[in-house]
Amino acid sequence: MTITHHPDIANLMCCAAGSQPEAFAAVIASHLSLCKSCCCEVRRMQQIGVALFDKLEPAKMAGPAPVVAMRAGEAETAPQKDETTPAHHPCCGMTAGGVPxxxxxxxxxxxxxxxxxxxxxxxxxxxxxxxxxxxxxxxxxxxxxxxxxxxxxxxxxxxxxxxxxxxxxxxxxxxxxxxxxxxxxxxxxxxxxxxxxxxxxxxxxxxxxxxxxxxxxxxxxxxx
Ligand SMILES: [Zn+2]
CATH class of the missing domain: 2.60.120.10 (Jelly Rolls)
Structure with missing residues (x-):
């Protein structure tokens, strides 16, 4: 499969941040399962996000932990994988019936x-x-x-x-x-x-x- 048209970078950033509406997330997740290039790009964005969180000074929280902070915590404990199998968007390809x-x-x-x-x-x-x-x-x-x-x-x-x-x-x-x-x-x-x-x-x-x-x-x- 040769992919020449990729999602806009803003859509990949939303995906990395976990802030995409469900309908768009379904399209992007499906594309990531087929596109190693975008898959690696999203993983890189997630790693940058985690690194930025690491630099923040701890602050007392007034309410429940925000989702994004929990995601950073998950990333810290996730097993390390190689470049072709990003932790959050495994490149699993399509079924024989053509469904990502x-x-x-x-x-x-x-x-x-x-x-x-x-x-x-x-x-x-x-x-x-x-x-x-x-x-x-x-x-x-x-x-x-x-x-x-x-x-x-x-x-x-x-x-x-x-x-x-x-x-x-x-x-x-x-x-x-x-x-x-x-x-x-x-x-x-x-x-x-x-x-x-x-x-x-x-x-x-x-x-x-x-x-x-x-x-x-x-x-x-x-x-x-
Ligand atoms: Zn792509």
Whole structure:
């Protein structure tokens, strides 16, 4: 697998700090399981974070320990591993069914047995449930060969990981393992690979809004 599009550095920093919303954390964790380069980068960030904590003067706490302090404590006691197996993001790869390790508890072991719902001609969707109270949206999207995801815009950031096949939009071609990191200004309509189609995992900070006439009619089907 050759990965050419990686998450923005800010997303990797949020991941290292453990402060990412659940939907985005699922996409980043899945990418890390496939991308040794980003995996090592996140581990390096975590080590820097722990080193910075070590330099802080102890202070009496007024309340329960913050999560970040507990994480630093965990890192100190974690067994040392080599560069290819970071402590917090093991590079476990994909199942035979094309699902990255961190995603298996959410969608099962195979993309072929996911409960797909028809969204538009050649487009199917599966909404991945998030923990109660979590904001954002997470879904798998499957696009038939040569078909396109209806043109859409989104409130806030959109993070997409390609799991199978590829797609092309105005920003380039994204293949298995690549991440498309788009802000809310982006309006795009990716076209799936003419041979394999495309299955991707998409996290949205806010609502995904289709912009075409037909797509707007289909909008209510998105969150079944
Ligand atoms: Zn990467």
């Amino acid at each position: 390790g961190p995603l298996v508890p959410l969608v099962g072991e195979s993309l072929d047995t996911v409960d797909w719902h028809w969204l538009a001609p050649g487009v199917w969707v599966h909404t991945v449930p998030l923990s109660k109270g979590c904001c954002g949206e997470l879904r798998l999207i499957k696009v038939a060969p040569g078909k396109k995801i209806p043109e859409h815009t989104h409130e806030g950031q959109e993070l997409t990981l390609i799991l199978r096949g590829s797609y092309t939009d105005a920003l380039g071609t994204y293949r298995q393992g690549d991440v498309a990191d788009l802000d809310e200004a982006a309006v795009h309509s990716p076209v799936a690979c003419s041979k394999m189609g495309c299955i991707c995992l998409m996290a949205n900070e806010g609502k995904l809004e289709f912009t075409g006439t037909l797509a707007r009619i289909l909008q209510p089907l998105l969150n079944r």
